[in-house]
Amino acid sequence: MRERPAKVVVRLEVNGDRHQLAVEPRTTLLEALRYELGLTGSKQGCDKGDCGACTVLVDGRPVLSCLTLAIEAEGRRITTIEGLAKGGKVHPVQDAFDLSGALQCGFCQPGMMLSAAALLERTPKPTRREIKEALSGNLCRCTGYKQIIDAVELASAQRALPERDERPTTGASREG
């Protein structure tokens, strides 16, 4: 048996909060988030880069935290599903998922929402094709894809509105 390498100190900036952790070098970002910081919103699905359930944003880009070493995430701005809502208000993507019934078991949802949020940051008015492409690395085993894509379209429309009260309803969006 090989001797375990010593733990290393890693500084992570997660959802605007700075953390200092002592972890083994082999700790993935997903393990650090879930088991060191208690942020269990990022899901451990396949754990080998196939499913997208562990998607987080690193400097605004969607990446798989199960294939990212915590030590390599030092100095990066990490956003998890817990950090998507700002100032007590849900993110338009979260609101739209709720209104569209875009989740069944909910396991893929954090990853889906982060991929969707990243898409809307770089492409505020995506086409349906662009939405599908952006979410193509996130698997939903309940296969509720249609409502998920509807939700991202709705979120795109909602982001353009100043007030929550003026948001279109899901039904209106579907007919439109």
Place this chain on the structure above:
Amino acid sequence: MLTLPPFEYHAPTSVEEAVALLGAHPGAKLIAGGTDILPNMKHRLLSPAHLVGLKAVRGLSDMKEEDGCLRLGAMLTIAELAKSPRVRTLFPSLSRAAEQIAGPQLREMGTLGGNLCLDTRCIYFNQTHFWRKALGFCLKKDGTVCHVVKGGTRCVAAASNDTAPVLMTLGATVRLAGPAGGRELPIGELYVADGVANTVLRPDELVVELRLPVPEGRVLAGFQKLRVRASIDFPLLSVALAAKVEADGRVDWLRLAVTALGARPHSLGGLERFAGRRLDEPLIAELGRLAQKQCHPLGNIDVEPQWRRQMLPVLVRRALAEALTVPA
């Protein structure tokens, strides 16, 4: 839950330092984007005691045009390649290949150098330790038999990198850094027909840069990939084609490379015969037949080899059709 085996991590800031670390720790492995080595480590396909991270190494993510070449740093991400207007304009087939590698998150993480050094893949290899043990292991790892070729003594795990065949058709060269300074090779010479380790990279060398000669005249290029799920999967076949065409529509040179067969991407031989011909229906049919004759899909991928073989001329035709529609 798949845990990683323990290792020590090193973060060099220069290429020289990275080479020195590889030399100082025999068996050490490089980690760029991590999308290939980490799942393989989780499956205990390799358990290096030292990982040398390349993220902090300066100057490996540059893209510049110089001396009639486009120079691409090995740490450029696949997403950066796919989105680059310069790559799209100069080398559309490379753009097309990059945008079809894996899924969006993996493209943000994976790198050009990592794709070139992607470990070969096989249904009898890319499995958990428990699974492989149940089968009695194989030539590539821990065992002495090949489950793909009965009685086979050389590993035929498939080269599965989509950028390699494209770069072969575009005449790219790869620059390696090593303790003696480094060397530069035509990209096709990076690979050998051994699935256990399919590159000529020495343990203390690393890929630092790709050089693509900017085409002179009219060069058409296309790329086609066959996969189960068009959104994420590794290739069942990747076909890259490039042809230089004269003003009168006659072929000056034609290159075709195919991957996801055996351990190295296959560059089709005997294509000189097409010089002076036109890119017409008889040529397409002949090229398809030639590809079928030279390429032999194996049972190393979990899809009928016979179907993949039948798809070869189809992909050749589509690659050429794509090449003809992209403005050169």
